[in-house]
Amino acid sequence: DIQMTQSPSTLSAFEGDRVTITCRASQSISSWLAWYQQAPGKAPKVLIYKASSLESGVPSRFSGSGSGTEFTLTISSLQPDDFATYYCQQYYSYSLTFGQGTKVEIK
Amino acid sequence: QLQLQESGPGLVKPSETLSLTCTVSGGSISSSSYYWGWIRQPPGKGLEWIGSMYYSGSTYHNPSLKSRVTISVDTSKNQFSLKLSSVTAADTAVYYCARFYSSSYAHYWGQGTLVTVSS
Numbered sequence: 001d002i003q004m005t006q007s008p009s010t011l012s013a014f015e016g017d018r019v020t021i022t023c024r025a026s027q028s029i030s031s032w033l034a035w036y037q038q039a040p041g042k043a044p045k046v047l048i049y050k051a052s053s054l055e056s057g058v059p060s061r062f063s064g065s066g067s068g069t070e071f072t073l074t075i076s077s078l079q080p081d082d083f084a085t086y087y088c089q090q091y092y093s094y095s096l097t098f099g100q101g102t103k104v105e106i107k
Numbered sequence: 108q109l110q111l112q113e114s115g116p117g118l119v120k121p122s123e124t125l126s127l128t129c130t131v132s133g134g135s136i137s138s139s140s141y142y143w144g145w146i147r148q149p150p151g152k153g154l155e156w157i158g159s160m161y162y163s164g165s166t167y168h169n170p171s172l173k174s175r176v177t178i179s180v181d182t183s184k185n186q187f188s189l190k191l192s193s194v195t196a197a198d199t200a201v202y203y204c205a206r207f208y209s210s211s212y213a214h215y216w217g218q219g220t221l222v223t224v225s226s
Contacts, residue, residue: 001170034212036154043203043216044154055214087154091211094167096156 006099012107023071023088032092109134111217125191129204142207147200
């Protein structure tokens with residue numbers, strides 16, 4: 001299996017801050033990476049696919065970059081609804097794997 | 108608007124088989140380009156992909172669960188199902204059904220259903 005490792009595990013930030021979450025793959029996955037947001041008690045929602053493509057309806061303050069083994073999710077200006085947990089997921093392999101998650105908390 | 112809804116018992120005894128069904132509305136389960144599958148999340152933990160299936164039969168499973176997992180599709184009812192055999196407490200989780208774009212990322216999710224394994 002391809003292992004996905006996110007950092008940090010927890011991030012504290014103020015509303016309006018720019019934040020970046022990193023996801024590293026145990027081997028090259030080209031650009032076959034998605035990012036999800038999960039609010040407490042809710043199902044995850046896809047934000048980004050193919051590393052940098054914004055899913056329809058997702059605000060433009062979310063952006064993704066990277067290829068190979070290192071990827072980032074950036075939120076340009078944190079809004080109240082953005083305090084949630086974020087997961088990366090690779091789909092280079094037919095055996096899909098997720099990162100362990102990054103919780104974005106209010107500072 | 109596509110909607111997915113999980114249904115099934117919320118409590119399963121150890122060593123028994125967990126069975127869940129996902130009912131799809133607002134779209135056909137026979138649509139090309141989409142896989143249908145299951146993801147679970149133990150309480151307070153991260154996401155784990157269980158498996159995905161194309162309506163015509165092509166199936167992929169998480170290797171760590173493969174021998175216990177059966178995913179099937181019923182096109183006549185627009186439903187798909189999960190069976191997980193020989194469950195233990197470690198299988199206690201919220202189970203989500205989802206539609207995957209090809210066999211890649213999940214772009215539609217059900218609301219999730221908590222299944223507890225306990226005697």
